[in-house]
Amino acid sequence: xxxxxxxxxxxxxxxxxxxxWVFISSLIISGITMYxxxxxxxxxxxxxxxxxARRTAQNETAHGSAIxxxxxxxxxQFSQKQHQYQKISNYKTTPKxxxxxxxxxxxxxxxxxxxxxxxTQRSFEINCLASHAQEAQKYIHQLAQxxxxxxxxxxxxxxENNKLKTTIRGIIDKKKSxx
Amino acid sequence: xxxKQSVHDAFTLIFSPTSILGAWLTKRSSSPQFIVQQLYQQKxxxxxxxxxxxxxxxxxxxxxTSWYKKSGxxxxxxxxxxxxxxxxxxxxxxxxxxNSNQFPISHAPHWHWEYTYLYSVDHRHCFYLCGIKKSLxxxxxxxxxxxxxxxxxxxxxxxxxxxxxxxxxxSAFRAAQLATAxxxxxxxxxxxxxxxxxxxxxxxxxxxxxTNQTALPLLAACGLFQAQG
Numbered sequence: 001x002x003x004x005x006x007x008x009x010x011x012x013x014x015x016x017x018x019x020x021w022v023f024i025s026s027l028i029i030s031g032i033t034m035y036x037x038x039x040x041x042x043x044x045x046x047x048x049x050x051x052x053a054r055r056t057a058q059n060e061t062a063h064g065s066a067i068x069x070x071x072x073x074x075x076x077q078f079s080q081k082q083h084q085y086q087k088i089s090n091y092k093t094t095p096k097x098x099x100x101x102x103x104x105x106x107x108x109x110x111x112x113x114x115x116x117x118x119x120t121q122r123s124f125e126i127n128c129l130a131s132h133a134q135e136a137q138k139y140i141h142q143l144a145q146x147x148x149x150x151x152x153x154x155x156x157x158x159x160e161n162n163k164l165k166t167t168i169r170g171i172i173d174k175k176k177s178x179x
Numbered sequence: 180x181x182x183k184q185s186v187h188d189a190f191t192l193i194f195s196p197t198s199i200l201g202a203w204l205t206k207r208s209s210s211p212q213f214i215v216q217q218l219y220q221q222k223x224x225x226x227x228x229x230x231x232x233x234x235x236x237x238x239x240x241x242x243x244t245s246w247y248k249k250s251g252x253x254x255x256x257x258x259x260x261x262x263x264x265x266x267x268x269x270x271x272x273x274x275x276x277x278n279s280n281q282f283p284i285s286h287a288p289h290w291h292w293e294y295t296y297l298y299s300v301d302h303r304h305c306f307y308l309c310g311i312k313k314s315l316x317x318x319x320x321x322x323x324x325x326x327x328x329x330x331x332x333x334x335x336x337x338x339x340x341x342x343x344x345x346x347x348x349x350s351a352f353r354a355a356q357l358a359t360a361x362x363x364x365x366x367x368x369x370x371x372x373x374x375x376x377x378x379x380x381x382x383x384x385x386x387x388x389x390t391n392q393t394a395l396p397l398l399a400a401c402g403l404f405q406a407q408g
Contacts, residue, residue, distance in 0.1 A: 004293040
């Protein structure tokens, strides 16, 4: 014969354990809250004071001036380098830049065969090695095709160590030079 | 070796439409009898608990709270209801483990039904079935919450009497003996007890007055205490 109970009450043991849980949780939460409220600002104030002292020390001692000087020197060096880079990039795009002409010449004559290549304002001289006379002729013919060069002539051709030492001169046409 | 005896207290309430009976009972492990520490009774003449509905929760609540606080102790509150608001039946079924569909109940959602096995006779099994409206249960729970009363049991008076009957026989209780007694009394649980049963179960101090009207509710109060375990 089982008893009939219309309600499901919470057992007293569970009630007591719940009460204990609430008490301990309230204690812990209030302890943490008190710590945050009272000790947190104190720590923050100490941190703020330390930062201020550090700033003052930096400004008043030689260390701060040394850092400032180093910073300014770095900036100066950087700006100077920037200026030099700018000059180089500007020169690359000017008509005075001989790089495009040199690239064209190196496509015609193998750079390993070029002994010297000198340019003046209006003329140029190339000393190179050719294996035979037809090759030297080919060089002259191809150099004459370049729009920047005119009056390309063979100045000298003589044999040296089984190779033909070739000297080619001509005039640089400023108007047609590529920039 | 001196054994420390344990003492258990409980405050029991028997609600009926015409009266409320409250009893502070104590049981010591050294004695089989209950002790009535205090007995209170209040007649209800103004429909405060008509059809077991708490029409005057303030008066009922303050009455119970004043009785409870006079004890000065924290103990569980055990309550039993008696009245027309309850649907109670003693049924004979062929099934020893019936489900709710086999009982002749309305299955309305606002009713709460409970049943318990009593005895078996002639291949049929007798059950005590009781039903109560859920709103009534809620009312008593709310009243207990409002007045911070530790309500542990809410049952019917007849169920409490069955527990008392079982306690009366102790280890000699048998379902067959209950069957014989119930059949001889036309399944009326109130008639299972006689005048001599009360002093066997409970010790009544001289300052507590018992009348004929309070005898059966007091037996039910002892049954409630026993149901608590």
